[in-house]
Amino acid sequence: MKRIGLIFNGVWSQYAVATAPKYRELYDLVYIHELTSERIASLDALVIPFQSNQPALEARKNILYGFLAAGKKIAVFGDSTPLWLDAQWEDRPVNNYWWVKTPDQPPIAHTDRTHPVFAGLAPRHACWHIHGVYTRLPENSRVIQRNAEQEIVTWETERYGGALFVSTLDPMVEHGIQQIRHLDHFVDSLTTWLCGETPTGLFTIDRAAYGVRTVPGVAAGAGVG
C-alpha cells in the first residue's frame, strides 16, 4: 500500500523515483494541480521535492498545514518561498564538484546524527550538494545540518503538529536522475523515517513506465489542459 505522497510537478526525475520498482509500492505521485485534502487523506507522509511548483504550493498551503495538523510528516527539499513556508530560503552557488576539487571540504560541515534520518548514514551519504541555505526558521525549530559558514541546510519543527523536515538537499530529484549512485542510503533512511517501511534492493528502471499516455495516480486530463 502506498504510504508516502510525492508532490509531483510533472518533472521526470520525480517521476523516475516514484515509478522505480524499488519505490513504487510506497510512493504515490500526487500531481500538484490535483492536490486536495481528500487525495492525501490515506497517506502517512508527504515529500515536497526540489523542482516543485512554488506558486502552486502557495495556493494549496492550507492543505499542507492541515496534513501536518493531523500529526503527519512532511519533508521539503530544495528551495521554498516564505509565501507558503514560514522561513527564509536564500540561494547560494551550487557546488556539485567539491568531491573532485576539494574532497575534504564537503558543502555540509555539521550534521546532528541523533536525528533518525541521519543516524545510520555515513558522512558521504548525508551530503552531496545543496541548493541554498535558510537564514530564518520558525520559532522552536531544531537545526540538523549546517555548512562550514554555519548557515542552516537542514532543520525540523513540530510547531504545526506533525514533523516538518526541511532541507536544501535534493535527494528525490538526484536519485531519479541516477548520476549520483549512493543516494539509496539517504532515500531509504528518509523513507523509513516517514512511513516505517524500508525499501530494499537497488534502484532499477522499468522501461514500460516511459512513453506513457496515463500517469500512475494522476487523473485523465491531469487537472490541466
Next chain:
Amino acid sequence: MLRAALISNGLSGLDHAYTSNERIAYRVETIAPGWSPDFSSDDLVIAPNGTDHVALLAVRDHVRTFLDDGGALACCCGWFTDWVPGNRWVHDNAHPTREVELRLASDRHGLFAGVDLGKLNVDRHGIRGWWACGYIEPAPGAEVVLVDTWGRAIVVVDEVSTGGFQLLTASGPLGDYRRDGDTDDGLARVYRNFLAHLNQRKLVTA
C-alpha cells in the same frame, strides 16, 4: 525575430538561459489548472529542463497542431509521457557516467558548428557524463545528431514526423547559459546555432 513560448511549471531561474534579445522574444507560458495554451503566434515552443510532462501530455494535440502548422519545438527534458510526436525518451542507468562519451553522428543544420564536444563530455570542473540522461528512440527518418558511447541517440532533429521542426535532447539542458558561466563553444553555442537556423528557416518560409 523569433517569437518563443517558454513553458513554465513554476521553477525559478528560467530567465537565466532564456532572455529576450535582438534575435528572439520570449513569452512565458505558465501551466495552471485549465491550461489551454495558444501557440498560434509563436515560432518556437520551448519545454525546458525540469518541465511538466503531465501538463504537456494533456495539451499534446495543441503541440501537434502547432508543429503541423510549421512551428518548432525544443524539448530539453526527459519526456516520460507520450506528447512529443514520433519520438520516445527512455530513462536508463545501465552505465556509469564516467563511461559516457558523446560523439557527433550527423549535423545537417550545423547545430554543433564551433562547439567543443570535449566540454560536453567533461565539464569545466572535470566531471564526465553530466549532460544527458537516458536516450531517445528516434522516429524513423529523423536525424540522429549526437550519440553516446553505445550508439544511442542523445540529440535528435525530427523534420519528418510533423510539418514542423523538433530539436530533442535526452534530458540535456539547452539554452543560452553564458550568464551561468558557460563559454561560447558549449551548450550556449548549440542553442544559438539552433536559433540561427530557425531564423533562417523563418526567412525561407515567410
